[in-house]
Amino acid sequence: MSIHKLSIDEVEGNLAKLIALVQKGDEVVFSEKNQPVVKLVICENIKGRRVAGLHQGEVHMSEDFDEPLDESYWMGEQ
Numbered sequence: 001m002s003i004h005k006l007s008i009d010e011v012e013g014n015l016a017k018l019i020a021l022v023q024k025g026d027e028v029v030f031s032e033k034n035q036p037v038v039k040l041v042i043c044e045n046i047k048g049r050r051v052a053g054l055h056q057g058e059v060h061m062s063e064d065f066d067e068p069l070d071e072s073y074w075m076g077e078q
Helices: 015-023
Strands: 003-007 027-032 035-040
Touching: 003 015, 015 027, 015 035
Parallel strands: 003 027
Antiparallel strands: 027 035
């Protein structure tokens, strides 16, 4: 794997070539004022599959979630 560091100005007009480098396994980093600002990476599984239970336990719902809200809520008093 090679690492390619380019200034933002060098990127213009070369994007297709840079994408090809990333697709073959190289790393491409764009810099501005000699500071890295962007890393070009492959989007893996961009459409993605939904995985059942992936975030299990991260969402919590109270027992009264479907109870009617108090009148004061609708009047903006809460």
